[in-house]
Each structure stands twice: as C-alpha cells, then as structure tokens.
Amino acid sequence: MPAIRTVAVFCGSRPGRSPLWRAAATALGEGLGRAGLHLVFGGGRIGLMGAVADAALAAGGRVTGVIPDFLQQWEVAHQGVSELIVTDSMHSRKRRMFELSDAFVSFPGGLGTFDETFEILTWKQLRLHDKPVLICDIDGSAAALCGLIEGAIADGFAPPEAGGFFETVASVPALLARLAELGTVPGGAAALL
Numbered sequence: 001m002p003a004i005r006t007v008a009v010f011c012g013s014r015p016g017r018s019p020l021w022r023a024a025a026t027a028l029g030e031g032l033g034r035a036g037l038h039l040v041f042g043g044g045r046i047g048l049m050g051a052v053a054d055a056a057l058a059a060g061g062r063v064t065g066v067i068p069d070f071l072q073q074w075e076v077a078h079q080g081v082s083e084l085i086v087t088d089s090m091h092s093r094k095r096r097m098f099e100l101s102d103a104f105v106s107f108p109g110g111l112g113t114f115d116e117t118f119e120i121l122t123w124k125q126l127r128l129h130d131k132p133v134l135i136c137d138i139d140g141s142a143a144a145l146c147g148l149i150e151g152a153i154a155d156g157f158a159p160p161e162a163g164g165f166f167e168t169v170a171s172v173p174a175l176l177a178r179l180a181e182l183g184t185v186p187g188g189a190a191a192l193l
C-alpha cells in the first residue's frame with residue numbers, strides 16, 4: 001500500500017442541520033493539517049467543505065481546491081487555499097481529485113458527496129485503483145449510504161466483497177488514527193502538482 005500523503009475529502013457544500021457535523025469538519029481539517037497531510041477538496045468556501053479547508057489552513061496544512069470553472073461562482077471558490085485548480089468540467093474535477101489523492105474520506109454531505117463517494121467505490125469495484133476509502137459516520141450521517149450498499153449486496157446486485165471496498169469510522173479521532181495505521185507520511189505531494 002503506497003504511503004498516504006494526500007487525502008481527498010468529499011463533504012457537503014451545505015453545513016447540514018446538526019452542529020456536530022460542522023464541529024467534526026473543523027476537527028478533521030485541524031487533524032489533517034496537524035498531521036502534515038495535504039488536503040484535496042472541492043474548492044468551495046461554503047458548508048462543511050469550507051470548514052474542513054479553513055481548519056486545515058489554520059493548522060498550517062497544505063490545501064488544494066479543485067473546482068470546475070462553472071461552479072466557481074456558485075460554490076464561492078475559496079481564495080485562501082494553497083492552490084486552486086480550476087477544471088473545465090465536473091468529470092475532470094473528479095479525475096484530478098482522484099489522481100492527486102492517496103486516500104479518500106467521505107464525510108457528511110448531500111447528493112454531490114454521495115456521487116463522489118460512489119464513483120470512487122465503483123472505480124475500486126472495477127479495479128481501477130486500490131486506494132483506501134474511509135466513510136465517516138458522524139452521528140448516523142452515513143447510515144443511509146452504507147445501508148444502500150448493504151442492500152445491494154443482500155439483493156445480489158453488488159458482490160459480497162463490496163463491503164470491503166471501504167471502512168466505516170465513527171469519529172474524527174478514529175478516522176485520523178486509521179489513516180495513521182494505514183501509513184501516513186507528512187509533507188504533502190508537492191511533486192504531483
């Protein structure tokens with residue numbers, strides 16, 4: 001398993017109803033920044049995305065936003081990041097985030113977060129990569145998403161091994177500990193940009 005230097009976080013462009021989710025997003029950004037890990041995210045400064053990025057930057061971390069041109073206005077591009085990569089489409093955004101990252105974290109979010117999480121899991125099912133995918137279930141936030149996957153396995157539409165394409169962690173400290181166990185190396189992935 002290659003060393004983890006760069007971590008992509010998929011999360012909501014809205015804050016969600018529970019203050020627990022914003023607090024967790026802040027703890028995640030802070031934890032990644034303190035661990036010297038390079039954060040790759042969707043490039044907006046709103047919702048949980050903005051909270052993760054702000055906290056990582058405040059902790060001295062390197063933060064790369066990847067945003068499609070047409071969403072720059074909508075998602076209010078974060079101008080304080082270390083690098084902002086502007087892509088010409090959603091597809092090139094997701095591909096760029098994939099290429100840059102050694103591991104993926106799925107955090108509370110909406111349809112876009114589901115899409116990003118499922119795409120990275122689908123690519124794993126197709127053996128296009130074997131990078132770790134950690135789903136963070138903060139206060140039940142991932143129950144529906146995990147239930148959908150379990151249901152597809154139970155119904156015979158996904159292979160039983162699909163349950164092993166991701167790990168679920170119940171808190172930010174557990175997530176950071178698992179990343180460390182998987183083999184994090186501080187310093188970011190400067191050579192990739």
Ligand code: AMP
Nearest residue numbers: 011012013014042109110111112113115
């Ligand atoms: P959301 O979870 O819906 O707040 O979206 C989180 C992130 O996913 C945002 O950066 C969105 O730009 C992105 N996103 C939203 N819709 C889609 C989509 N259809 N495909 C891929 N990403 C999306």
